[in-house]
Amino acid sequence: MANQQLSSKHLLGIKDLSTEDIRLIFHTATNFKEVINRPIKKVPSLRDITIANLFFEDSTRTRVSFELAEKRLSADTINFSASSSSVKKGETLLDTVNNILSMKVDMVVMRHPAPGACQFLAKHIDANIINAGDGTHEHPTQALLDAFSMQEQLGDLEGKNVAIFGDILHSRVALSNIFCLQKLGAKVRVCGPPTLMPKFIHKLGVGVSYNVRETLQWCDVANVLRIQLERQNIKYFPTLREYSQYFGINRQLLDSLDKKIVIMHPGPINRGVEITSDVADSEHSIILQQVENGVAVRMAVLFLLAAKG
Amino acid sequence: MDFVISTINLSAPTSMEKQRIIIGPERFSLTIERLCHQLVEEFDDFSNTCIIGIQPRGVALSERIYRHLIDQLNIPHIDYGVLDITFYRDDFRRPGASMHASVTSIDFLVEKKNVILVDDVLYTGRTVQAALTALNHYGRPDKVELLTLVDRRFNRELPIRSTFSGIKVDAVDQAYVKVEWANTHGEDRVLLFSDKKAAQ
Structure with a gap:
């Protein structure tokens, strides 16, 4: 069982995951659930990783959940929402993301109203991408x-x-x-x-x-x-x-x-x-258990994708 | 306090001889017994002392020691837990790092307690360093001791040493020491291999 890894460096949709991938995420999430119920809920795993949360669409739960998961893994995070950014001035998605990546960001968590936005990004940039909801496609x-x-x-x-x-x-x-x-x-x-x-x-x-x-x-x-x-x-x-x-x-x-x-x-x-x-x-x-598990599952996804490098 | 009973000084087995048994079943159980007696000598009735096995390989040893103390040496109660250090490793994102987490189960606080950390082999010291970081998340122990079955004392990368050790093995860097257990491998023994590949 040792040295198991996810089959992909991105999480764009469940369609691309294998059953083994899903089971590995669940196995890791069980361990993170124990971590987030400790008096000290933080582990140092992602201490050298920077994650950008790009939300081009409104979100409460998913955004807070990702942010908490990132913080509990000791990652550095930056938050970005379309309503208060240069997207309003007409900047393209690729330009926006490339500009953020040039500031040395390792992972991107993105929610976007257009289905396939994450697939598009994955083709053009090098960072790990996690789909936090793309239109009516996948979450x-x-x-x-x-x-x-x-x-x-x-x-x-x-x-x-x-x-x-x-x-x-x-x-x-x-x-x-x-x-x-x-x-x-x-x-x-x-x-x-x-x-x-x-x-x-x-x-x-x-x-x-x-x-x-x-x-x-x-x-x-x-x-x-x-x-x-x-x-x-x-x-x-x-x-x-x-x-x-x-x-x-x-x-x-x-x-x-x-x-x-x-x-x-x-x-x-x-x-x-x-x-x-x-x-x-x-x-x-x-x-409410779903919401609690959300943090553990997202910690598992971030951890396993970061391990892929 | 350094309870060294035996030291084995070995060059790695040659390619002709792929493995060498350095502790057989009889010596193995004697060593476990000795380690348990040393613990009793030091910690008496374990009223303020807990045992924590490091996942995954230290747990077989900590389990054996815990059972021996309770069943054979009649200690009424010992706080016992297992600790996984996957999320605390310093080789994250480096090749060869294991990212498969195991269960952590510590249902007590280590605050102001003596903690005996247990692992099978002490080699570079990095696992123990990660375990010490992880342990901090369960409180501030009064004292942390390390118990290992095998201490490879010439291969350390960090200033860490074990207080209680079954056997000291001096072997070249690429040699690999493996502990096998009766319930999983059929026999209790410690083996020395020329390198990690030979052990697989």
């Missing part, structure tokens, strides 16, 4: 922390049933989750209104359902996604109230099932829309 660290949290609850995911609810069409979390869960042997079903379902989603080998109750009855874990109103430039459903009635997950629905399922949400939650407060805050929900 690999979220999928890793979701699967890691599921594994903590259920053990090995081989043969487990995982359902993803909500806005599948606009969700990078859904796509990364599907890739990740399938690589770990889980069965995946997506459920939401037909208008928010990508046309060829079944080609990925996932089940498709439009019935929330039936899907809840089938699954061991329900990963509930946010309705991404900011990416919807046309109306995909009549009203939020109607969406909530047909596709929202509420306590009554959960209590009517004859089994206990795990409820997850990548945040931010639209309370009362895709999930009601009494479910989000219930004993079924592991939403």
Whole structure:
């Protein structure tokens, strides 16, 4: 087992990872979880590494989580957000990043509204790149922390049933989750209104359902996604109230099932829309454990990529 | 305090002779027993002393010593933990560095305690240096002692020495010392190889 390394020097998407890569990240994350629960939560591993966090799109959790992970690994960090930078003056992505890299930065964590922005960057620059969400494409660290949290609850995911609810069409979390869960042997079903379902989603080998109750009855874990109103430039459903009635997950629905399922949400939650407060805050929900695991998983990813050099 | 009972002065085995057994099973158990008695002599009932094995290879030794102290020498309780130093290594991003972490489990604070760090072979001293850094994260111990089964005293790169050692081995730099355990390798023994490759 010694000397194991990731197969790639970037984390652009789950699609490029092997199952062994995912298991190595989880193994390392377990050790980092122990580290972040110590009285002193810091290790010196990345003390000679500088990391740039480039956020061309809004973020709370992912950004704070990456920053904490970097700091707990003793890396030096710089933060950059598009709203307060020269991007507004018309500088291209490549110019912006090259300028930052010429200040001797080793790794780049980037969130960008354009799908494939990280792939583009990886072709042109030398630093390790971590995708922190690119448009509607992938959000690999979220999928890793979701699967890691599921594994903590259920053990090995081989043969487990995982359902993803909500806005599948606009969700990078859904796509990364599907890739990740399938690589770990889980069965995946997506459920939401037909208008928010990508046309060829079944080609990925996932089940498709439009019935929330039936899907809840089938699954061991329900990963509930946010309705991404900011990416919807046309109306995909009549009203939020109607969406909530047909596709929202509420306590009554959960209590009517004859089994206990795990409820997850990548945040931010639209309370009362895709999930009601009494479910989000219930004993079924592991939403806050997901956030804690997020730091450990991101520490593992940063550590393993930095080790690749 | 330096409990040296035996020293082996060896040139590395020639390519003809790929490995040499420097401690066989009988001597091995005698050495463990002796180390345990030395610990009892020094730390009495272990009321303010804990044992911490360094992952991965020091743990087999620390486990054996811990069990012997409890089962054979009737020590009622010893704080026992294992420490992984992967995230504290100074050879990160250098070729050959192992980045495969193991479990750390220390469910007590080392503040104001005597700590016995345990590793199988003391060679360059860099693992022990990393362990000392890591240990700081669990409090400020009164005193840290080092116990190793094999002390390769002429190969040190840092000013570190072991307080308790099973055997001192003086061998050339490229030689490789390997400790094998009955439960994983079938027999307790210490082997000397001409180089690391020969040991694989």
